[in-house]
Amino acid sequence: MNDRKQHVITKAHQLFVEKGFQATSIIDILDYSGISKGTFYNYFSSKNELLMAIFTSLGQQIDEERNKLLIGQDPADIEIFIQQLELQMDFNRRNKLLTLFEEVFVSNDPTLKQYLKGFQLRHLQWIYNRFLDLFKKSHHPYLLDCAIMFLGMLHHNIHYHFMVQEKDSSLKAVIRFTVERVVKMVDEVESSRAQLLNPEILNKWLPDCNKTGLAYEKKLHHIVSALKKHMNEGADQLEHVELLDFIQEEIIHSKTPRKFLIKSALSTLKEISGDHWQTDIQRLQEFIEEFLLEKSYS
Numbered sequence: 001m002n003d004r005k006q007h008v009i010t011k012a013h014q015l016f017v018e019k020g021f022q023a024t025s026i027i028d029i030l031d032y033s034g035i036s037k038g039t040f041y042n043y044f045s046s047k048n049e050l051l052m053a054i055f056t057s058l059g060q061q062i063d064e065e066r067n068k069l070l071i072g073q074d075p076a077d078i079e080i081f082i083q084q085l086e087l088q089m090d091f092n093r094r095n096k097l098l099t100l101f102e103e104v105f106v107s108n109d110p111t112l113k114q115y116l117k118g119f120q121l122r123h124l125q126w127i128y129n130r131f132l133d134l135f136k137k138s139h140h141p142y143l144l145d146c147a148i149m150f151l152g153m154l155h156h157n158i159h160y161h162f163m164v165q166e167k168d169s170s171l172k173a174v175i176r177f178t179v180e181r182v183v184k185m186v187d188e189v190e191s192s193r194a195q196l197l198n199p200e201i202l203n204k205w206l207p208d209c210n211k212t213g214l215a216y217e218k219k220l221h222h223i224v225s226a227l228k229k230h231m232n233e234g235a236d237q238l239e240h241v242e243l244l245d246f247i248q249e250e251i252i253h254s255k256t257p258r259k260f261l262i263k264s265a266l267s268t269l270k271e272i273s274g275d276h277w278q279t280d281i282q283r284l285q286e287f288i289e290e291f292l293l294e295k296s297y298s
Helices: 003-019 026-033 037-043 047-070 078-094 097-105 110-134 137-164 168-192 201-205 214-230 237-252 259-272 275-297
Strands: none
Touching: 003 026, 003 037, 003 047, 003 097, 026 037, 026 047, 047 078, 047 097, 047 110, 047 214, 047 237, 078 097, 078 110, 078 168, 097 110, 110 137, 110 201, 110 214, 137 168, 214 237, 214 275, 237 259, 237 275, 259 275
């Protein structure tokens, strides 16, 4: 995204928070961001598309910030997961995401509502994928149910706790309390063998996921997580993480994966990988070759 387009997104975000999405006109956006109407429509077809671009930009930012916490760390470390949640909640508050969500809730626009639904489902998917890192394999069939229950518990715990405390500093305690409860809950659900939703339903809820299915996605997720674990702190490590995220995004979420760019990203990773990466780099290469071969016949 070029700097000028990002500038418009940033300014519109500020306006939507201050005045409200419905009350802000395109003329307001033009005046506040200092662009012409022609420039605006070169970037966005409507105000609704601009709002969706804001959500997309914020989603990319929080993904990057959460990934920084994983560099050189064990994805199965529950303390890292707690830190990621703390970062996410602080990010949501700073960027007034709840205010933007409420604007969509009262909107009659079906496209906006569908986009927000997808945004929320992707957050559920992130929680579910992190649970795959955190819990043992026998728990996996029950982790979508647990992710859904966890999100409900966390949101309500925060809501009612702040009704009493009204202190941002207590957020960490609420997150830790809820995570500790879900750890016990996962064991109980697994022991009871009670499953409400099969994780495969994510393929239906997120139809833009690659047709290879959830098992294929899980395999890639574990390879990428293993590689991130090998990365130690350093000036170039964020770039390495971003390459892995790019490959994962192209394979899982892109309707038309760009094969040349996937191969190029893999080639760069192979050039800079250390000796202790080699096994997982080889697994990633084999996965990508299998994926590209399948795409060539589809």
